[in-house]
Amino acid sequence: MCEDRTGPDDFSEHDAALARRGLSRRQFAAMGAAAFAASCTTMDGGMGGADAGAGLTEGMVDIATPDGTADAFFVHPAEGRRPAILLWPDVAGLREAFKVKARKFAQEGYAVLAVNHYYRNARAPILDTFSEWRTPEGSAKIEPMRQAINPARTTTDARAFIAWLDAQAAVDTTRGIGTQGYCMGGPYTVRTAAAVPARVRAAASLHGGGLVVDESNSPHRILDQTQAAFLFAIAQNDDAKDPSAKTALREAADAANVPAVVEVYPADHGWTVIDSPAYDAAAANRAFAAILSLYAAL
Numbered sequence: 001m002c003e004d005r006t007g008p009d010d011f012s013e014h015d016a017a018l019a020r021r022g023l024s025r026r027q028f029a030a031m032g033a034a035a036f037a038a039s040c041t042t043m044d045g046g047m048g049g050a051d052a053g054a055g056l057t058e059g060m061v062d063i064a065t066p067d068g069t070a071d072a073f074f075v076h077p078a079e080g081r082r083p084a085i086l087l088w089p090d091v092a093g094l095r096e097a098f099k100v101k102a103r104k105f106a107q108e109g110y111a112v113l114a115v116n117h118y119y120r121n122a123r124a125p126i127l128d129t130f131s132e133w134r135t136p137e138g139s140a141k142i143e144p145m146r147q148a149i150n151p152a153r154t155t156t157d158a159r160a161f162i163a164w165l166d167a168q169a170a171v172d173t174t175r176g177i178g179t180q181g182y183c184m185g186g187p188y189t190v191r192t193a194a195a196v197p198a199r200v201r202a203a204a205s206l207h208g209g210g211l212v213v214d215e216s217n218s219p220h221r222i223l224d225q226t227q228a229a230f231l232f233a234i235a236q237n238d239d240a241k242d243p244s245a246k247t248a249l250r251e252a253a254d255a256a257n258v259p260a261v262v263e264v265y266p267a268d269h270g271w272t273v274i275d276s277p278a279y280d281a282a283a284a285n286r287a288f289a290a291i292l293s294l295y296a297a298l
Contacts, residue, residue, distance in 0.1 A: 055079075056106050057170070058099075063115075065160040067153065070119040072161070075102050076111035076170040083175035083298040084165040086158070086192060086200075087114040088185030090273060091142060092133040094124035097275040108292060110178070111170045115161055117154075117185070118145040129275045146184070151191060151217055158192040162199055176201030176298040180291060182273060186232075187211050190219035193226035202294045204231040206287055207238060207269045212245040220249050224256035231294050232262045233287050235269040235278075261290065 058075035073094060076082055085105055089098045094116040102112040116124035121144065132138040158179075165171050177199045181189040186208015193200040203226070205211060211219045211232065223230070232249050239246060246262050253260035267283035270276030274284075 054103075054107060056103060058103065058106075061113075061164075063160060063164045065119075066156045067120055070116060070157065070160070071123045072113050072115040073099050073102055073124075074111070074113050074168075075099075075106040077106060077109060080170075081172035082109055082111040082170060083295070084168075084171045084177045085110045085112045085295070086161050086165065086177065086179040087112055088117060088179070088181035088188040088192075089114060090130070090183030090185055090270070090276075091146070092130045092138075093118050093126045093142070093145075095128055095275075096125070097130070097273055100274060104288070105291075110295070111165070111168065113161060113165055115157075117149060117157070117188070118142075120148050120153075121145040130270065130273060131275070131277065154188050154191045155195045158188070158195040162192070162196045166199070178202040178204070178291075178295045178298055180204040180206065181208060182206045183270065184209055187219040190222060190226070190230075193228040193230075194222045197225065197227040200226070200228050201298055202230075203228045204233065204291045204294055206233050206272045207235040208232070209238070209269075212242070212248045220252040223252050223258050223260075226256070226258060228258065229294060229297065230258060230260040231290055232260060233272075233290065234262070234264045235271060236264055236266055237268045239264045261294075263290075 055078050056075055057078045058073070061072050061074045063070045063072055087098065087102055089095070094114055098114045102114040105112050118124070118126055126141065126145070127133055127138055133142055162177060165177065166173050179189045179192045179200055180203070181187070186205030187210045189203040189205050189208075190211070193203045230253060232246070234246055246264060249260070250262045253262070265271065265283050265287065267280040268278040270278035271280040272284045272287050273279060
């Protein structure tokens with residue numbers, strides 16, 4: 001998990017993932033997010049590129065929250081009203097890789113808001129690629145921003161983002177809202193569903209960290225405050241580190257009587273994100289299809 005790294009110089013898993021793709025850390029960082037995104041448009045089948053020219057309208061927006069103004073990327077089909085998706089990026093924040101992802105879901109007929117969860121500290125992008133976080137400089141930049149986020153703030157942010165979406169002409173408010181989160185954004189999807197249960201009807205966590213923790217408000221302990229269906233897509237190396245988490249999620253979902261798919265994917269943490277060294281096209285495509293299936297009930 002993103003939180004489990006022992007320090008900014010612990011690059012062993014990162015370098016091993018790059019080696020499997022025939023890249024060094026220097027080569028991967030030099031590619032840049034935009035170039036890497038372009039290189040993935042034909043190879044992933046699920047998380048590849050899309051652009052506003054393909055019948056989409058997109059742009060950066062500002063959203064008022066109790067703590068200030070959050071910047072976000074909003075993309076949706078140019079015509080009609082569509083069910084909304086709130087997208088929480090990973091530890092490296094809102095950047096080109098997540099704009100690519102948001103466009104792909106918009107092409108499937110959704111109005112997608114990808115947010116900068118670090119807005120209290122800086123506007124996006126804070127880092128251009130995931131690999132930048134795996135440097136001492138990138139880690140030092142992100143760490144105080146991560147520390148500024150807590151469950152209460154995530155909850156108030158979620159309410160503000162959902163309210164903003166419901167006020168947009170492109171959003172069909174007669175339909176439920178979906179939310180998806182990656183890495184540290186995974187548990188934010190559960191908190192979003194608990195924050196606005198009447199609106200959020202589907203939530204997907206992709207290689208999410210911190211879903212099962214020893215706290216009274218752990219995400220798995222608030223499933224009974226939601227009215228959503230869930231997808232918990234777990235990375236194989238995360239499962240190896242904490243094999244009991246999947247069982248706790250399954251038991252908590254059953255106890256809360258909420259529909260949930262809990263699955264360990266044959267891929268490592270970060271497999272769905274195109275600028276991650278762990279990116280796995282086949283597994284990303286499977287996860288994409290699973291999310292679309294989850295959202296079919298919105």
